Amino acid sequence: MPHRAADTTPVIELRNVTKVYGHGEAEVRAMDGVDITIESGEFVAIMGPSGSGKSTAMNMIGCLDSPTSGEYLFNGVQVAKLSQDQRALLRRNYLGFVFQGFNLLARTTALENVELPMIYKGMPATERREKAREALAKVGLSGREHHDPSELSGGQQQRAAIARALAGNPQVILADEPTGNLDTKLSVEIMELLKDLNERDHITIVMVTHEEDMAAYAHRVIWMVDGKVERTGTPEEVFSHGRQSA
Numbered sequence: 001m002p003h004r005a006a007d008t009t010p011v012i013e014l015r016n017v018t019k020v021y022g023h024g025e026a027e028v029r030a031m032d033g034v035d036i037t038i039e040s041g042e043f044v045a046i047m048g049p050s051g052s053g054k055s056t057a058m059n060m061i062g063c064l065d066s067p068t069s070g071e072y073l074f075n076g077v078q079v080a081k082l083s084q085d086q087r088a089l090l091r092r093n094y095l096g097f098v099f100q101g102f103n104l105l106a107r108t109t110a111l112e113n114v115e116l117p118m119i120y121k122g123m124p125a126t127e128r129r130e131k132a133r134e135a136l137a138k139v140g141l142s143g144r145e146h147h148d149p150s151e152l153s154g155g156q157q158q159r160a161a162i163a164r165a166l167a168g169n170p171q172v173i174l175a176d177e178p179t180g181n182l183d184t185k186l187s188v189e190i191m192e193l194l195k196d197l198n199e200r201d202h203i204t205i206v207m208v209t210h211e212e213d214m215a216a217y218a219h220r221v222i223w224m225v226d227g228k229v230e231r232t233g234t235p236e237e238v239f240s241h242g243r244q245s246a
Contacts, residue, residue, distance in 0.1 A: 009076045011172060011204050012038040012061055017070035019056050019227075030056040031067070032227035040171070043198045043205045045215035045235070048224035055176070057224065058208045062095060062174050063087045075171075092121060096165030096173045100180035102157045104149045110136060110160045111145040114167050121168070128167075135163035139193060155186035162193065166203075173197070175207040179214055191217045212239055 019031040031053045038044050046054045059065040060072060063079060072079045074090060082090065104113045111132050118128035136145055139159040149157050158178060165173050175194065179187035195217050198205050209215050212235070221238040223231045231238055 009040075010037045010073070011040045011075055012036065012206070013071075013073040013076075014057070014060065014067075015071040015073070017060065017067045017072060019053075019060065019065065020068045029227045031060070034070070034224075034227070034229055036222060036229065038204065038206060040204055041198070041202045042220060043195065043207075043218045044220050044222060045207045045209055045218035046222045046224065047209060047215055047238075048230075051226075052224040053227040054208050054224050056227075058174060058176055058206070061172075061206060062097065063091050092117070093168065094171045096168060096170035098158070098161050098165050098173060098175040098178050100177035102149070102154075102161045102181070104157055104160060104164075106150065107148055109146045109148055110141060110152065110163075113149075113160055114164045117164060117168050131167050132163070135167040136160070138166060138197075139163045153186070154182050155189050158182065158186075158190050159193065162190075162197075166197070170203065172204040172206060175205060177209055178207065179209070179211065187211075187214060 014034050014036040017031050017034045018029060021028045021030060034053065034057060036057065046057055048054045056065065060067060066080065074094070079087065079090070105116070111129065114132035114135050115128045118131060133145060136142060139162050141156060141159050141163060144152065144156060149160070152160065173194070178194070179190050182190060191214055194205055194207070197203050207215075207218065215221050216235045218235060220232060221235050222229055223238050231241060
């Protein structure tokens with residue numbers, strides 16, 4: 001399995017990656033020669049219009065899909081050379097996932113939701129409960145451990161989802177539209193939390209979003225169009241380019 005990367009090794013590297021669906025006239029090139037490098041400790045936002053390939057890129061990075069051609073390296077290891085079991089271990093031990101819809105189990109407490117991934121790891125009950133409490137405290141949900149999702153606000157539900165991602169001590173958090181179901185105030189709270197986790201715990205964060213004000217929290221924006229990386233840079237550089245082109 002991939003080990004924790006040395007500082008000189010990118011944690012994520014896509015090399016000339018293509019992803020093709022269908023054949024002939026029905027062929028769709030969701031990714032078309034994509035090169036992406038993400039260093040350990042970065043906070044990166046992947047953006048672009050609908051159909052740009054940003055979600056496909058996120059699925060590729062999360063080992064939920066495989067390239068048609070090209071290479072994906074995680075900590076310098078070619079993911080294509082890993083067995084199916086090894087890829088599952090990579091997802092379980094190195095990646096944490098945060099989704100737009102929270103994906104919390106109803107009628108299950110916040111603590112139990114956070115414990116769930118550690119159950120799959122075979123972690124003893126006492127240890128996983130302690131880690132779940134620590135993760136909930138880290139996202140500001142101490143005292144809410146025994147509330148089920150219906151008793152939590154949208155922002156609190158997303159905090160619980162982030163705690164669930166954190167509990168496994170991931171190297172990378174993959175956040176897919178993490179503020180998509182939240183109002184502006186709660187969105188800012190969640191982005192401040194992700195920024196704090198990145199700065200305090202040095203967790204690499206890769207986020208898909210369509211909102212410029214949310215992407216502004218990232219160190220770097222990767223802007224995709226028609227399955228290609230059109231430009232990359234700081235949020236200011238990328239967004240000013242778009243406004244000048246408009």
